[in-house]
Amino acid sequence: MLQQQVHIINTVLMILDALCIIIAGYGAFYFKYCVSGCCWVMDTNVFVASVMFVMFLNNYVMGQLDLYDDIKPSSHFRNLRLMFKAVFFDFLGLATGVFFFKVPEYSREFMLMFGLLSFIFIALQRFLSHIYIDGLYKKEFNVCKILVVGGRSRCKIISDVLSCQLSWGHEVVGRLGIGKEADEDDPGRLGTIEDLPRLLRDEEIDEVVFAINGSRSVDLMKYLRLCKKMGIPSRILPSLWQPLELSLSVEKCQDIPFLTVPVDNFNATGLLYKRILDLIGGLVGTLLFVLMYPFIAIAIRLDSPGPTLFRQKRVGQHGRSFYLYKFRTMYADAEARKKELMAKNEMKGAMFKLKNDPRITRVGVWLRKTSLDEFPQFLNVMKGEMSLVGTRPPTPDEVETYLPGHLKRISAKPGITGMWQISGRNQITDFEKVVELDCMYLDHWRFLDDLRILFKTIVIVLKRKGAI
Incomplete structure (x- = not known):
């Protein structure tokens, strides 16, 4: 209420x-x-x-x-x-x-x-x-009088929250402790939970909030039924909830309540807007890809033997596998030569990056500098495997080395661009910093953030500050 x-x-x-x-x-x-x-x-x-x-x-x-x-x-x-x-x-x-x-x-x-x-x-x-x-x-007659039941620390949290809650009138009348407690000198303590039936009968109480910290000695259902029988609404602060640890939300599925622990800031409406943006941007990007394909294909084929498009298995949202497309910027044997270059890896952690990679062709250098090699990924966006903005999709061998905290970066659809790309990708050499940027994007996501990242990406590409 x-x-x-x-x-x-x-x-x-x-x-x-x-x-x-x-x-x-x-x-x-x-x-x-x-x-x-x-x-x-x-x-x-x-x-x-x-x-x-x-x-x-x-x-x-x-x-x-x-x-x-x-x-x-x-x-x-x-x-x-x-x-x-x-x-x-x-x-x-x-x-x-x-x-x-x-x-x-x-x-x-x-x-x-x-x-x-x-x-x-x-x-x-x-x-x-x-x-x-x-x-x-x-000061009117209909001020809601609230009784809190639980331990002193959790009841204080409830009282502090209610004291600054916007409403047209409510008052915390006191609290009931659980069993014999050492804080009997608490002036707000009106007794223990066993006194609840008496207080509901004798005092002016409009609502009861149960803030019990998972005590198995309390038959909470008995007291909930008592409140309902006496016509007094009750609320429950879940024992799972702890300050600054878990954020909980309640969702209903066919009248069955579920406690949900969200892991990012996405919701159904936001994801719908994000998908609409992906379809619009993906369509524009795909049309540009089709127009430039003949010219770039000729340049790639003349520069080195091999296919025009590079197709590589990547890991997407929650471990879903898909094939990522790019214009080929390396020699055909690049994957086989990667093992030889692992000792020169400039990235600290589960990523591979080499500034002057000898596997990159002359045309590949130009494609990467102008970010034209990324355009085939708009096909992945149209197929729903990727998003315009997100985290960069890792390879399966990278994911095998991930610690549990690293897996959060693949909890959403990967993107063509993202926080890492606009935050100085070429200067970041620590994988933990990449994970930090990705998690910051997921935890604080807003639709306007995607528009801001796309705008900054376009500026970076036009200024040729490096590959996105």
């Missing part, structure tokens, strides 16, 4: 913020109209478009600045600073739009007043809203 309250409160705040922008827009319009001696006019479509643009952009920016978070603001000054930053970006966006679309005779005085009034109205509305939520409404 607490998250539902957060959703309702933030929805109301978003509506109020939007109304503040609309009122500020009309206020700025009439201010400019009066200052100009009632002779100033503004195209109605331009005015409406300006207000609507700022309104929607403001909701997005404030969301990105955690102004629609589930945590109460720590201070009004911090809130004020974030709101000023949001309004600044709002009108920076509006000014960019006016310049880009070359809107004629757009009044700077109107824009300045629009921004100033927007900040004043939003700041005043937020200040009054939080005073109402934190003070006035919490």
